[in-house]
Amino acid sequence: MAGIQIERVGKRFGGALALDSVSLDVADGEFVALLGPSGCGKTTLLRIVAGLETRSSGAVRIGGRDVSDLRPADRGLAMVFQNYAVFPHMTVFDNVAFGLRMQKKPREDIERKVRRAAALLQIEPYLDRYPAKLSGGQRQRVAVARALAVEPAVLLMDEPLSNLDALLRLEMRAELKSVLREAKTTTLYVTHDQTEAMGLADRIAVMQQGRIVQADAPTTVYSRPASTFVGGFVGSPPMNFVKVTASGRSARLDALDLRPPADGDLLLGFRGEDVQLVPPDEGMTFVVKVAEPMGSHLLLTGSAAGCPVRVVAPPTASVHAGDRLGLRPDPDRIAWMSQDSGLALDGHA
Amino acid sequence: MTGARRLMFWSGVAALCAWVLVPIYLIALGAFGGRAAAFRWPKAFTLVNASLEQLATFLRIEGVWNAALNSVIAASLTMALSLLLGAPAGYALARYRFRGAGAFRLMVLLTRAFPLAILALPLTVVFIRAGLYDTPFGVALVHTALALPFAALVTAGLFAGIPRELEEAAWVFGCSRLQAFMRVVLPLALPGLAAAAIFAFVISWNEVFAASVLTVRNRTLTAYLLTVLAESPLHYRFAGGFVLIVPSVVFIFAVRRYLFALWGVSNR
Ligand SMILES: Nc1ncnc2c1ncn2[C@@H]1O[C@H](COP(=O)(O)OP(=O)(O)O)[C@@H](O)[C@H]1O
Ligand SMILES: [Mg+2]
Numbered sequence: 177m178a179g180i181q182i183e184r185v186g187k188r189f190g191g192a193l194a195l196d197s198v199s200l201d202v203a204d205g206e207f208v209a210l211l212g213p214s215g216c217g218k219t220t221l222l223r224i225v226a227g228l229e230t231r232s233s234g235a236v237r238i239g240g241r242d243v244s245d246l247r248p249a250d251r252g253l254a255m256v257f258q259n260y261a262v263f264p265h266m267t268v269f270d271n272v273a274f275g276l277r278m279q280k281k282p283r284e285d286i287e288r289k290v291r292r293a294a295a296l297l298q299i300e301p302y303l304d305r306y307p308a309k310l311s312g313g314q315r316q317r318v319a320v321a322r323a324l325a326v327e328p329a330v331l332l333m334d335e336p337l338s339n340l341d342a343l344l345r346l347e348m349r350a351e352l353k354s355v356l357r358e359a360k361t362t363t364l365y366v367t368h369d370q371t372e373a374m375g376l377a378d379r380i381a382v383m384q385q386g387r388i389v390q391a392d393a394p395t396t397v398y399s400r401p402a403s404t405f406v407g408g409f410v411g412s413p414p415m416n417f418v419k420v421t422a423s424g425r426s427a428r429l430d431a432l433d434l435r436p437p438a439d440g441d442l443l444l445g446f447r448g449e450d451v452q453l454v455p456p457d458e459g460m461t462f463v464v465k466v467a468e469p470m471g472s473h474l475l476l477t478g479s480a481a482g483c484p485v486r487v488v489a490p491p492t493a494s495v496h497a498g499d500r501l502g503l504r505p506d507p508d509r510i511a512w513m514s515q516d517s518g519l520a521l522d523g524h525a
Numbered sequence: 526m527t528g529a530r531r532l533m534f535w536s537g538v539a540a541l542c543a544w545v546l547v548p549i550y551l552i553a554l555g556a557f558g559g560r561a562a563a564f565r566w567p568k569a570f571t572l573v574n575a576s577l578e579q580l581a582t583f584l585r586i587e588g589v590w591n592a593a594l595n596s597v598i599a600a601s602l603t604m605a606l607s608l609l610l611g612a613p614a615g616y617a618l619a620r621y622r623f624r625g626a627g628a629f630r631l632m633v634l635l636t637r638a639f640p641l642a643i644l645a646l647p648l649t650v651v652f653i654r655a656g657l658y659d660t661p662f663g664v665a666l667v668h669t670a671l672a673l674p675f676a677a678l679v680t681a682g683l684f685a686g687i688p689r690e691l692e693e694a695a696w697v698f699g700c701s702r703l704q705a706f707m708r709v710v711l712p713l714a715l716p717g718l719a720a721a722a723i724f725a726f727v728i729s730w731n732e733v734f735a736a737s738v739l740t741v742r743n744r745t746l747t748a749y750l751l752t753v754l755a756e757s758p759l760h761y762r763f764a765g766g767f768v769l770i771v772p773s774v775v776f777i778f779a780v781r782r783y784l785f786a787l788w789g790v791s792n793r
Binding site: 226227228247248249253254255257259261263264265274275278279322326 | 688690691693694695696697698699700701704709712713
């Protein structure tokens with residue numbers, strides 16, 4: 177078992193900066209999700225950890241050992257590729273056994289470990305088949321089984337669920353979580369899907385343009401985003417930001433009194449479900465443009481103080497387009513941001 | 526397909542088949558039909574009095590077997606050399622981005638544009654000095670030069686078609702670069718490599734100019750037949766032509782599936 181230390185890793189492709197001095201510690205047995213929009217450098221970082229890409233600067237340690245200049249084979253890790261990269265000329269059994277055979281394990285050992293990984297991923301019935309005869313979901317399981325069979329100290333996964341349809345993705349997500357928790361494998365998991373990151377990870381590292389902008393527990397990232405970018409990227413609907421000008425550590429929005437931690441041009445950040453709906457004269461005024469019944473809740477889209485706002489109301493609330501309501505955000509769950517920098521004010525990150 | 530397009534499609538197919546098959550058929554007719562068939566005019570399209578006599582006589586011509594052996598040696602060497610040199614070039618073209626990759630590709634092709642006739646004399650001189658003149662190995666060297674561009678570009682396409690991630694997965698799971706190539710890339714490329722190899726073989730087998738210039742006594746079959754048959758009766762020439770064509774046709778036919786795959790018509 178081993179943790180991963182990424183120390184000020186930088187990467188340039190020609191003139192373009194793909195990674196800007198990224199540092200991240202993944203503890204032994206921890207599951208960290210690298211989350212960010214497409215093109216922010218997640219894959220590049222993962223490939224540098226794997227040794228498939230050269231770094232421009234910095235270092236990578238696995239289990240305390242500097243692996244920066246080692247071949248992928250010598251880093252003691254396993255990887256699940258986005259397009260699975262299952263060997264088409266080998267049966268499922270040979271695919272899963274590949275890493276073990278390279279380690280020159282005894283035959284009975286290989287047999288036993290392959291069967292166990294196959295049982296875990298429920299691919300036992302297909303062990304004699306070739307990948308061409310498998311569905312996308314089954315191939316994905318083969319790729320995961322191949323990685324788990326070697327009982328790696330460190331497991332890297334690059335959007336392993338992104339090629340699956342929505343239902344299968346949900347199912348595989350739950351399975352992955354239980355399998356990996358059981359194996360206690362240190363995992364670095366790349367995804368651009370924030371629900372996936374929220375559901376799977378012990379910690380989420382949010383990336384933006386080649387930097388990690390926040391690395392915290394999912395609930396912290398969700399309710400205490402380090403910047404407007406994180407608040408807007410994580411969660412659906414995204415966090416609301418309403419412009420406020422404060423002086424003397426106080427501000428007023430319509431009928432709402434606020435106690436911001438600083439003065440000047442601020443953003444009042446709050447989640448759609450962290451508000452109380454009150455009569456219009458008791459909170460900040462919210463004009464409803466669209467009301468969407470989602471079954472589990474009622475999604476209200478409108479504006480407050482000139483800023484777009486989304487509110488999650490109880491499914492039974494009787495609100496219609498054109499209604500004027502008052503909003504009272506839960507004071508404990510407000511995230512204050514600076515309008516200039518877009519960064520959080522209250523000491524988080 | 527509409528009626529008109531169907532008609533065009535099948536007439537195209539028929540024309541292409543005729544383009545290749547009719548001459549082969551006529552040669553076969555001449556080869557098996559004997560003296561009478563070879564000289565008859567207008568040509569009969571059916572075989573009367575088929576006999577193996579001219580083929581048998583042809584095969585008894587002095588030196589034919591020796592020339593055939595030389596041809597096989599030269600073609601085999603060409604096959605081995607062009608693959609050994611061409612496949613690594615193809616791999617590099619497919620896997621590495623380097624400055625001038627496009628220009629390199631073009632240069633490789635341009636070597637085919639250089640007329641062999643201009644090279645013939647200086648090459649002969651050099652070969653005589655190097656002791657390569659009049660040897661199957663010398664012929665194979667020239668044929669390798671002819672087959673190499675083809676081998677490099679075809680194998681580049683072949684390797685480019687094998688996802689890089691498969692190789693990377695092999696590295697991650699414990700392979701060195703060589704092991705990953707041997708265990709993952711090679712098995713996947715093998716059918717295509719075999720096809721490329723056989724193509725190189727056929728190029729050498731059919732080549733006559735360089736083989737004629739660079740040999741005197743150790744002629745390859747094509748070069749030998751060119752000189753011997755020029756003085757032979759017509760029906761023997763047909764027999765000789767037939768013997769030359771058959772191996773090429775058989776080889777190409779054997780690897781047709783992989784050639785289709787190379788050209789992007791898979792699963793046929
Ligand atoms: N091999 C490469 N050559 C040049 N630029 C690259 C290469 N790989 C990635 N990039 C660039 O680096 C940036 C980060 O890419 P990537 O790590 O794949 O992002 P992500 O996985 O987060 O979508 C992108 O701008 C991409 O265009
Ligand atoms: Mg990516």
